[in-house]
Amino acid sequence: MLPISFEVYPPKTDDQRAQLDRAMSKLKTFAPHFVSCTFGAGGSTQSHTSETVQRLRASHGLEGVPHLTCVGASREDIRALLRLYRALGVRRIVALRGDLPSGTLDRGDLRYASELVRFIHDEHGGHFHIEVAAYPETHPQARDALADLDHFKRKVDAGADSAITQYFYNADAYFRFVEDARARGVEAPIVPGIMPISNFSQLRRFSESCGAEIPRWIEQRMRAFGDDTGAVREFAADLVAAMCRRLIEGGAPGLHFYTLNLARPTMNVLSRIRTA
Numbered sequence: 160m161l162p163i164s165f166e167v168y169p170p171k172t173d174d175q176r177a178q179l180d181r182a183m184s185k186l187k188t189f190a191p192h193f194v195s196c197t198f199g200a201g202g203s204t205q206s207h208t209s210e211t212v213q214r215l216r217a218s219h220g221l222e223g224v225p226h227l228t229c230v231g232a233s234r235e236d237i238r239a240l241l242r243l244y245r246a247l248g249v250r251r252i253v254a255l256r257g258d259l260p261s262g263t264l265d266r267g268d269l270r271y272a273s274e275l276v277r278f279i280h281d282e283h284g285g286h287f288h289i290e291v292a293a294y295p296e297t298h299p300q301a302r303d304a305l306a307d308l309d310h311f312k313r314k315v316d317a318g319a320d321s322a323i324t325q326y327f328y329n330a331d332a333y334f335r336f337v338e339d340a341r342a343r344g345v346e347a348p349i350v351p352g353i354m355p356i357s358n359f360s361q362l363r364r365f366s367e368s369c370g371a372e373i374p375r376w377i378e379q380r381m382r383a384f385g386d387d388t389g390a391v392r393e394f395a396a397d398l399v400a401a402m403c404r405r406l407i408e409g410g411a412p413g414l415h416f417y418t419l420n421l422a423r424p425t426m427n428v429l430s431r432i433r434t435a
């Protein structure tokens with residue numbers, strides 16, 4: 160069985176906690192390797208990530224994996240969080256630079272994710288399995304695609320054990336990215352991040368800011384379906400499942416699903432992959 164993992168965001172209200180519990184009760188039947196939980200860079204609600212990591216284990220028996228960002232944080236802030244995570248029994252961390260809410264200038268002590276990876280490694284040796292982000296369609300702030308690849312390699316050289324990609328709908332971009340990384344001597348597994356499609360207009364807005372491309376033919380189809388949510392759901396699940404099958408056949412070492420704390424869109428894709 161190909162390893163799969165899920166990503167969730169930390170719920171902040173009782174309703175959101177109930178929603179996450181409902182989603183995890185269904186999704187855990189797919190036996191995920193781990194469930195990672197995002198972390199709001201520079202936000203005031205960061206403790207929700209550690210609470211969620213504990214909840215995933217206590218209520219669902221799942222390995223909760225915290226994301227950790229360095230932007231806007233001091234070394235001491237990060238040291239304290241790492242100590243907390245170690246005390247909670249965490250063995251895997253997703254290490255990121257993060258994006259500050261716009262208008263904030265405080266950059267923090269560490270500038271790039273590679274510096275965070277090195278810091279974690281220096282402070283905790285091999286205790287944590289360190290995941291980093293990768294961008295098959297290039298990070299939006301990168302000087303260019305090749306510089307971004309070099310910066311990705313820096314994270315691995317600094318001690319990252321594996322990577323999860325930004326989501327994409329062009330499998331060729333993933334294959335080429337992996338090939339280019341291998342040509343630079345990166346051997347770490349690079350797991351594709353998969354975004355099942357539930358709310359297309361929301362996805363389009365989000366994709367613009369994170370630099371993921373929605374191919375024109377998909378946009379056109381979605382537009383043609385209009386308000387026919389059933390047709391949208393079927394088309395979206397078919398298309399994402401077909402891409403996942405291509406990724407698996409092409410050697411992807413696993414699949415990481417961005418669940419947005421919903422079970423249905425991810426299950427629709429996974430059930431199609433399994434029955435194909």
Ligand code: FAD
Pocket residue numbers: 196197198199200226227228253254255256257258270271272273291292293298299300301302306307310314323324325326352
């Ligand atoms: P980096 O790897 O540091 O790269 C950032 C930019 O700087 C890139 O353009 C890179 O090319 C450039 N760069 C890197 N090193 C150098 C250098 N030495 N000199 C010049 N340029 C350099 N955000 C959150 O806030 N919270 C989360 O929980 C979260 N989870 C994520 C999970 C995944 C799997 C992914 C793919 C992204 C996630 N993000 C999250 C978004 C991420 O924080 C942003 O994309 C952010 O802008 C970059 O983070 P990074 O770790 O990739 O940064």
